[in-house]
Amino acid sequence: MKQEEALLWIAEIFEEPKENVRPETLREAIPGFDSMGVLALMAALDKDFDIVLTEEDIRTIIKVGDILRILERNGKLEAGAA
Amino acid sequence: MRFILIDKILKLSPGKSIVATKTMQADEELFRDHFPGFPVVPGVLLTEMMAQAAGKCLDSEKSPRGRAMLGKISNATFRRWVPPGETAVITAEIDSNREEFATAKCHVEVEEKRVCSADLFFVFVPHEQFAGAYVDEVLESYLRENRIQGSEPGAA
Numbered sequence: 001m002k003q004e005e006a007l008l009w010i011a012e013i014f015e016e017p018k019e020n021v022r023p024e025t026l027r028e029a030i031p032g033f034d035s036m037g038v039l040a041l042m043a044a045l046d047k048d049f050d051i052v053l054t055e056e057d058i059r060t061i062i063k064v065g066d067i068l069r070i071l072e073r074n075g076k077l078e079a080g081a082a
Numbered sequence: 083m084r085f086i087l088i089d090k091i092l093k094l095s096p097g098k099s100i101v102a103t104k105t106m107q108a109d110e111e112l113f114r115d116h117f118p119g120f121p122v123v124p125g126v127l128l129t130e131m132m133a134q135a136a137g138k139c140l141d142s143e144k145s146p147r148g149r150a151m152l153g154k155i156s157n158a159t160f161r162r163w164v165p166p167g168e169t170a171v172i173t174a175e176i177d178s179n180r181e182e183f184a185t186a187k188c189h190v191e192v193e194e195k196r197v198c199s200a201d202l203f204f205v206f207v208p209h210e211q212f213a214g215a216y217v218d219e220v221l222e223s224y225l226r227e228n229r230i231q232g233s234e235p236g237a238a
Contacts, residue, residue, distance in 0.1 A: 046180070
């Protein structure tokens with residue numbers, strides 16, 4: 001998956017316009033990235049990519065780029081796209 | 083009107099799938115408004131039927147993680163009208179079932195025709211949040227009749 005595809009996928013999870021979701025976008029800047037949003041992210045990672053997020057992974061998510069890195073680490077994002 | 087939107091469980095595999103029924107009676111007050119002269123079961127109630135069925139499927143595991151509560155509705159589609167008196171057959175298949183959340187694919191059929199479907203997302207609320215004396219009679223009677231047992235709520 002390319003970075004733009006991943007950003008669109010993330011925007012859909014948090015029900016945010018895609019132009020508001022960039023690698024540098026902070027978690028606090030996305031209203032849908034609340035406790036329910038975290039669970040929706042976990043469910044989507046599990047369903048779409050078979051990635052089971054750990055509590056440690058969740059703690060490290062400060063911005064959108066951190067989600068990209070999780071995808072990259074699991075081989076779901078082109079290397080260097082995070 | 084009580085907010086019990088499942089009359090009977092027909093089949094249950096705890097944490098995996100459920101088939102249940104609900105028949106809305108024509109004398110329910112809501113049909114005076116939905117709609118005058120054209121009574122049909124509101125889509126929100128069909129959605130709640132799916133949520134309650136899937137919730138019972140998850141709750142039947144008797145997991146200490148808590149009681150399943152609807153968190154998100156996706157891909158809800160309503161295809162046909164359901165008049166009062168018709169029996170809705172509700173099916174829920176649990177997609178993913180984790181400690182923190184669960185997802186379910188659900189649909190409702192009337193006379194073997196699909197009337198609506200939705201993907202539902204559940205979170206879990208600790209059992210202590212609810213009245214201690216609360217008993218889900220529909221679920222418990224099915225479990226008793228079919229001798230299905232789980233661990234007690236709160237048990238590790």
